[in-house]
């Protein structure tokens with residue numbers, strides 16, 4: 001992703017779409033869409049452009065922070081990248097752009113200074129690399145691999161909720177992969193730590209970028225093997241077996257958790 005000079009945006013065609021960000025990483029949403037016509041939006045709103053980034057996939061424009069009043073008068077919403085992603089649902093083309101832009105917004109906020117010598121970092125053209133201006137040490141946007149697992153027990157699945165989930169929403173178990181672990185090791189460990197169960201027949205089911213702030217999810221299904229549910233109260237508020245016909249409130253359709261649950265429901269019908 002390369003940084004482009006704000007003046008270069010003047011030469012862009014009127015059809016080009018862009019994602020607009022505020023200084024603190026919020027995405028600007030209008031009419032439930034995060035993509036806006038670049039020229040028309042800049043002309044109409046009079047926003048001053050601070051930075052702009054572009055690659056084959058996405059044009060991102062960072063503007064000065066909007067005030068609450070401005071937000072209301074322009075009929076736009078400021079959304080966190082995560083809420084914006086949940087809003088767009090299964091619009092796959094926009095989804096990829098929002099995820100890439102969200103990850104880049106996190107990286108530009110967090111990668112500012114060298115962890116070796118403290119000097120400021122400079123962007124390397126046409127890559128996601130940041131280089132120290134003093135010691136030349138390289139830094140890249142962080143990507144933290146994590147697992148997600150749907151555990152089956154006949155017609156039931158195990159769903160849980162942690163304190164950071166919205167009230168009433170139950171979802172699949174998830175956790176970060178530890179140093180030296182395989183993804184499969186992490187599934188066995190997380191399931192044992194969080195709910196005290198043993199599982200078997202792990203099957204890989206796909207991935208999803210989850211840059212809120214920097215996760216990369218690897219999904220599995222597994223069959224229950226043995227054990228009684230015993231939750232880790234530091235991680236989990238509640239966990240239970242749910243019959244396929246009596247599921248609780250689930251995560252939104254754009255999430256990988258929801259896709260795995262839907263696949264489970266389809267598989268036996």
Ligand SMILES: [Zn+2]
Nearest residue numbers: 114117132135
């Ligand atoms: Zn340095």
